[in-house]
Amino acid sequence: MEKKKLCIGLYSGSVDKLTAAGIILSGAVADDMHVDIYVLLQGARAFRKDIGDNPDKLQMAENPAMKAEFLQSLKTLKVKTWVEFFRECKTISEVKIHICGLAGKIWGAEKLDDFIDIADDICGIGAYITATQEADVNLFI
């Protein structure tokens, strides 16, 4: 049976929304979905090798004043970091992470090697649009 496809436009580079993306991704791979993640503007910054899992370099999209409490709760509940979610999901199902070339350039990262090792390639917007047309489910985070 052909696997269902999920396409995520990951615009956000905030730690709360990236964590949500990791949780959603986990549910998708548990269902054997194939997932394409297109990392857009703010998201590309979070994927930079020198930022990634460092919460000091990431903001909160909502309730910014409660960032420390949010991060502490995640730790208490033993919730993985967003990078750990993404990394684990790539070992369970087909998950491809594509970085928008323009977004990378905006944040001073042009080569694949500039991003954390879970990124698969650098692409243009055409690839994202094509993926949205081919997906069974589309999310924009």
Add this chain to the structure above:
Amino acid sequence: MMDVGINFINLLFKMEYMTQEELLTLPVTKTVDARGTACPGPLLEAKKAVGTIKPGDIMEVLSADEGTKVDIPKWCTKQGHEYLGTIDVSGYFRIFMKKR
């Protein structure tokens, strides 16, 4: 009261579930202890573990996460596995399934 809740979940998924006594006699092949993790940890642990057992084998997932007792039965249905039932133990749940 908890039993009523678990029975409701079983009915919600319209399953012919086993009694608690029957569940306790099942020959469990694999136990996944996911009590230390919150959602989606138990679901991911179950997903990884089911790949290590054979069709017909029985697996139980231990979870203290309330959402898991809904997630696992639904996941079993979608994946074609058989959800057998849930036992409420003090502080956690034992969720039983058979791999198809």
